[in-house]
Amino acid sequence: MSFLLKCPNCGERSVYEFRFGGEVRQRPAPQAEPEAFVTYALYKRNIAGVQWEWWYHRGGCGEWFKANRNTLTNEVHQTLLPKDEEQRG
Amino acid sequence: MQQPQILFEWNGNSVTAKPGDTVASALYRSGVRIFSYSYQYGRPRGLLCLTGSCPNCMVNIDGVPNVRSCTTPARSGLSVLAQNQNVYRGFDSPAVKRFPAAPPLSESEHHYQHAYLQFDVVVVGGGRSGIEAALASAERGMQVALLEKQPALGGDSVHPMVTTFLNCTCFGLYEGNLLGAVQIDYARPNAETLLHLRAGSVVVATGAYETQFLFANNDLPGVMLSTAVLRLLHQHKIVPGKRAVLIGDPARCSQLQAELEPAGAEVVASLPIGSVVSALGDDHVTGVATATVTYDADVVVMCGPLVPDLGFLAGTSLESVSLVGAAAGPGLAYIPPPSAQSTDAIACLCMDVSGRDVAETIESGMGHIELIKRFTKLGKSACQGRMCQTAAVSLCGQVSGQTIAQVGTTVARPPAPPVSLGVLAGMRHHPVRRTPMHYQHDRLGAVWMDMGDWKRPRYYDSAGTRNQAQCVEQEYRAVRERAGIIDVSTLGKIEVKGSDAGRLLDLVFTHTFSTLPIGRVRYSVLCDELGTILDDGTISRMDPQRYFLTTTTGNVDFVQQWLEWWAAAGGFKVNITNLTAGLASMNLAGPLARGVLAQLTDCDLSSAAFPYMDWRQAAVAGVPATMMRIGFVGEMGWEIVVAAEYGSHLWDQVLEAGASVDLLPFGVETQRVLRLEKKHVIVGVDTDALSNPYEAGMAWVAKFDKPDFIGRAALLHMKQNPLERMLVGFEMEGSIAPPDGSPVLVDGKPVGWATSVRFSWEKRKVIGMAWVTPAEAKHGTPITLRSDAVDYFANVVEQVFYDPSGQRLKM
Numbered sequence: 001m002s003f004l005l006k007c008p009n010c011g012e013r014s015v016y017e018f019r020f021g022g023e024v025r026q027r028p029a030p031q032a033e034p035e036a037f038v039t040y041a042l043y044k045r046n047i048a049g050v051q052w053e054w055w056y057h058r059g060g061c062g063e064w065f066k067a068n069r070n071t072l073t074n075e076v077h078q079t080l081l082p083k084d085e086e087q088r089g
Numbered sequence: 090m091q092q093p094q095i096l097f098e099w100n101g102n103s104v105t106a107k108p109g110d111t112v113a114s115a116l117y118r119s120g121v122r123i124f125s126y127s128y129q130y131g132r133p134r135g136l137l138c139l140t141g142s143c144p145n146c147m148v149n150i151d152g153v154p155n156v157r158s159c160t161t162p163a164r165s166g167l168s169v170l171a172q173n174q175n176v177y178r179g180f181d182s183p184a185v186k187r188f189p190a191a192p193p194l195s196e197s198e199h200h201y202q203h204a205y206l207q208f209d210v211v212v213v214g215g216g217r218s219g220i221e222a223a224l225a226s227a228e229r230g231m232q233v234a235l236l237e238k239q240p241a242l243g244g245d246s247v248h249p250m251v252t253t254f255l256n257c258t259c260f261g262l263y264e265g266n267l268l269g270a271v272q273i274d275y276a277r278p279n280a281e282t283l284l285h286l287r288a289g290s291v292v293v294a295t296g297a298y299e300t301q302f303l304f305a306n307n308d309l310p311g312v313m314l315s316t317a318v319l320r321l322l323h324q325h326k327i328v329p330g331k332r333a334v335l336i337g338d339p340a341r342c343s344q345l346q347a348e349l350e351p352a353g354a355e356v357v358a359s360l361p362i363g364s365v366v367s368a369l370g371d372d373h374v375t376g377v378a379t380a381t382v383t384y385d386a387d388v389v390v391m392c393g394p395l396v397p398d399l400g401f402l403a404g405t406s407l408e409s410v411s412l413v414g415a416a417a418g419p420g421l422a423y424i425p426p427p428s429a430q431s432t433d434a435i436a437c438l439c440m441d442v443s444g445r446d447v448a449e450t451i452e453s454g455m456g457h458i459e460l461i462k463r464f465t466k467l468g469k470s471a472c473q474g475r476m477c478q479t480a481a482v483s484l485c486g487q488v489s490g491q492t493i494a495q496v497g498t499t500v501a502r503p504p505a506p507p508v509s510l511g512v513l514a515g516m517r518h519h520p521v522r523r524t525p526m527h528y529q530h531d532r533l534g535a536v537w538m539d540m541g542d543w544k545r546p547r548y549y550d551s552a553g554t555r556n557q558a559q560c561v562e563q564e565y566r567a568v569r570e571r572a573g574i575i576d577v578s579t580l581g582k583i584e585v586k587g588s589d590a591g592r593l594l595d596l597v598f599t600h601t602f603s604t605l606p607i608g609r610v611r612y613s614v615l616c617d618e619l620g621t622i623l624d625d626g627t628i629s630r631m632d633p634q635r636y637f638l639t640t641t642t643g644n645v646d647f648v649q650q651w652l653e654w655w656a657a658a659g660g661f662k663v664n665i666t667n668l669t670a671g672l673a674s675m676n677l678a679g680p681l682a683r684g685v686l687a688q689l690t691d692c693d694l695s696s697a698a699f700p701y702m703d704w705r706q707a708a709v710a711g712v713p714a715t716m717m718r719i720g721f722v723g724e725m726g727w728e729i730v731v732a733a734e735y736g737s738h739l740w741d742q743v744l745e746a747g748a749s750v751d752l753l754p755f756g757v758e759t760q761r762v763l764r765l766e767k768k769h770v771i772v773g774v775d776t777d778a779l780s781n782p783y784e785a786g787m788a789w790v791a792k793f794d795k796p797d798f799i800g801r802a803a804l805l806h807m808k809q810n811p812l813e814r815m816l817v818g819f820e821m822e823g824s825i826a827p828p829d830g831s832p833v834l835v836d837g838k839p840v841g842w843a844t845s846v847r848f849s850w851e852k853r854k855v856i857g858m859a860w861v862t863p864a865e866a867k868h869g870t871p872i873t874l875r876s877d878a879v880d881y882f883a884n885v886v887e888q889v890f891y892d893p894s895g896q897r898l899k900m
Binding site: 001002003004014015019021027028030032033034036037038040041042054056058062063064065074081082083 | 263264265267287617618619650653654657658660796797801802803805806
C-alpha cells in the first residue's frame with residue numbers, strides 16, 4: 001500500500017503519514033438497543049469498492065478528515081474536513 | 090601511475106584483482122572455475138550469466154550469505170567464501186543437505202539507510218536506451234533519476250537535470266508510482282540505502298536477460314551464456330577459454346565468433362540447439378556431444394533466448410510505464426525440448442529441478458504452470474525464475490500441446506530481485522524520552538526501566554547494592570511513614586478547551602464533567618462502545634471552558650486522537666492540545682508531605698482549604714505550579730505540575746525541604762506495591778483489551794445519570810447481566826511471589842491469571858490481583874497460582890489491603 005492521500009490541510013502525502021480510522025458510520029441514537037451498538041462497533045460493511053472513511057494526519061497537521069476511496073484500486077476520489085460535509089460529491 | 094593492488098581472500102587463499110574487477114572476474118582470472126555447489130545435489134557450478142541474473146556465482150562475503158560476486162566490485166580485505174561446499178555430490182543419490190552456514194548476525198558494521206525522493210521521471214536501467222530516454226526528458230526540463238544496477242553507465246549521461254544512481258537495483262513498482270530501489274555503497278560493509286522514489290512517470294530500460302538451453306549437463310562449469318562471455322571479453326579483458334563451442338541462433342553465434350577469434354579463442358563449432366545432446370566433463374566442461382559427433386572444448390557458449398527483464402514490475406499493469414530498448418522486446422519464446430536422451434538437463438539451477446522432473450510432473454497430472462512450480466520448487470529460489478521460467482513454460486507447452494500464451498507464467502510479486510532484510514528495516518531508531526528530572530534520578534542512583542519510549546526509575550539504588558527488595562522497602566517505608574516523591578512526568582497531559590469542552594468530555598468519559606466545579610479533580614475512565622476500558626486518568630476543571638486531563642504513560646497519543654475523532658465527528662467546538670512534553674510533574678505523598686510542601690508554598694494546604702480531589706494554582710519553590718490533591722499510592726499527596734523547564738529545580742527543592750523528615754524519592758516498583766495495597770488498577774497491567782469496569786471492580790465509574798456517553802448501552806447491559814470474570818485481590822499462603830501473569834487454577838482447572846503479585850509490607854504477606862471466574866470471587870476462596878510447574882496457594886481477599894476507608898488520603 002503506497003498510494004497518495006490528499007490531506008485537506010497539507011495536500012498530497014504518502015499514505016504512511018496517516019492513520020486509518022475505519023468506515024464512516026452513523027452512531028445509533030443513545031436510546032437504541034444494545035444490539036444496535038454491537039452492530040455499529042463490530043459489524044463493518046467491508047465494501048469492495050468505493051466508500052467514505054476516516055483518516056488522521058498523524059505525521060502532519062493532526063486533523064481527522066474523510067476520504068472517498070476505492071478499496072480495490074486505492075484510488076482516492078475526494079477528501080474533505082467534516083465541517084465541509086456539504087461539499088461531498 | 091601504478092594502480093594500488095587489490096588483494097582479497099577466497100576460501101582463505103589470497104587473490105589479486107585489477108581495478109574494475111568484480112569479485113567474480115578477479116576469481117575467474119585467477120583460475121577459479123567452480124564458484125558454488127548446488128543446493129540439492131551439490132553439483133559444481135561456474136559463471137553463467139555475469140549479469141546478476143543467475144544463482145551460480147553467489148558467495149558469502151564478509152559474513153553476508155548469497156551475495157552475487159559478479160555485481161560486487163573487488164575490494165581489498167574482502168573475505169569471500171564459497172557456499173554449500175560440503176554437500177554430497179551425486180545426481181541420483183540421496184543428498185545430504187547442508188544449508189549455508191549461518192553467519193553470526195553482526196551488531197557492529199552495517200549502514201542501512203532510507204531516502205525519500207521525488208522526480209518527474211525515473212528511468213530504470215542505464216544502458217543506451219535508458220540514457221537516451223533520460224536525456225530526452227531532461228531536455229524537456231524535467232527532473233530525471235537514472236538508476237543503473239552496475240557500477241557504471243553504458244554511456245555518457247551528463248546533464249544537470251539528470252541524477253544518476255549507480256549500483257542501484259530497482260526491486261518493485263508500487264501504487265502511486267512509488268519505486269523501491271536499493272543502492273549499495275561497496276566501499277563499506279553492508280552499506281545499503283533503500284530509495285523510496287516517487288515518480289511522475291516511469292521509463293523501464295532494464296534490457297533483457299539471457300536464459301539457458303536444455304541439454305544434459307547444461308549446468309557444468311564452463312557452459313556459459315553469451316552475456317558472460319561478452320562481459321569477460323570487453324569489460325575485464327579476459328578470454329574465457331581456448332576452444333569454444335557456440336550453441337544457438339546462427340546469426341548471434343557468428344557475431345560472437347567474430348569477437349572470440351581475434352581475442353585468441355578458437356571456435357570449434359556452432360551448433361543449432363536441437364542437435365546438442367550433452368555437455369561432457371566432470372567438474373568442468375571438456376566437450377559437447379551431438380547424436381553423431383563429439384567436439385572437444387573448454388568453454389561452451391549458449392546464445393540463449395532473451396527475455397525482457399521486467400521482474401520488478403510484477404503485480405503492476407504495464408500500461409502505467411513506458412518500456413524502451415530490449416525491455417520492450419518480445420516476451421518468452423519457445424526453446425526446443427531436450428531430446429529423449431537429455432532429460433537430465435537442469436531446468437532450475439537454484440533447486441536442481443531437471444527436465445525429467447518437470448516432464449514427470451506434467452505426466453502425473455499437474456500440468457498447470459503454478460502446480461509445476463509448487464510440486465518441483467522450480468522457480469522458487471534466488472534467481473526468481475529468470476533461468477528456469479522459459480524452460481518450464483516451454484516444457485509445459487510442449488507436453489500439453491499449448492502455446493506459450495496459453496500456458497502463461499506463474500504469478501510474481503515484488504521484490505525482484507531479492508532485497509536484504511537489513512535495508513528494509515533501515516537504521517536503528519530507538520528514540521528515548523527523558524523527563525526533565527532524568528539526570529537528577531541518575532545522580533540519585535536510579536535503576537532504569539523502559540516504559541514505551543520513556544526511561545523511568547524502577548527504584549533508586551544510592552548505595553549501589555543492587556538489592557531491589559531492600560531499596561524498595563526503604564522507599565515504601567518513606568512513603569507510608571514519612572514522605573516520598575515520584576517523577577510522574579511521563580503521564581500523558583492533555584488540555585481540552587472551547588465552548589463544547591464539557592459536552593465532549595461528557596460524551597467520551599463515563600462521568601459528567603460539564604457540571605464539575607472549577608477547582609475540582611475527578612478520576613474517570615474512557616470506554617469504547619462495547620464498554621471496554623481504553624484508558625483512565627484525572628480530569629481537572631481549570632476554567633468554565635478549559636479542562637486538564639492526565640492519561641496513562643503509553644496512551645496519550647491514542648487518547649488525544651480518540652478525543653479529536655469524536656470532536657471532529659460531532660462537530661464539537663474544542664481545541665485539544667497534548668502538553669506532555671511541555672510539563673513536568675511529580676507526586677509528593679506521605680503522612681508528612683504537607684509539612685514538606687508547606688516549606689515551599691504560601692498556599693493553604695489544610696484539608697479545609699484544599700480538600701482531597703481539589704486543585705490549586707500557586708507559586709511552589711518560586712515557580713508557578715498547579716497542585717492536584719490526589720492519591721494513587723494511598724497516602725495524602727499532591728501531584729505538582731510545572732513547566733518542564735522548572736522540573737529539575739522543583740525536584741531539588743522538594744528533596745531539600747524533605748531532608749529533615751528523611752523524604753526519599755521512589756520509583757515505579759515501589760509505586761506498584763503501594764497502589765497494589767490499595768487495589769488501584771493500572772490500565773494495561775491489570776486490565777487487557779477486553780476488560781470492562783464491572784469486571785475490573787470499578788462498577789462505580791459507570792454513571793447512568795446522563796442520557797448518553799460512549800459505552801453507556803454496553804455498560805447498562807453488563808450491569809443487568811452476569812459477569813464472565815472478575816478481577817479480585819488475593820493473599821499468598823507462602824512467602825514466594827510467582828511472576829505476574831501466572832495462571833490461576835481451581836481444582837486443577839485454569840480459571841484465570843494473576844496480573845500483579847508483590848510482597849506487601851503492610852500485610853507481611855505476598856498479595857496480588859488476579860482474573861478469576863465469578864464463582865471464585867468470594868472472600869476466602871482458595872486458588873492456586875502455577876509457575877514452572879510448581880503450585881502456590883492463595884486465598885481471595887475482597888477488601889482493600891491498606892486503609893480500606895481511605896481516611897489517610899483525606900488527613
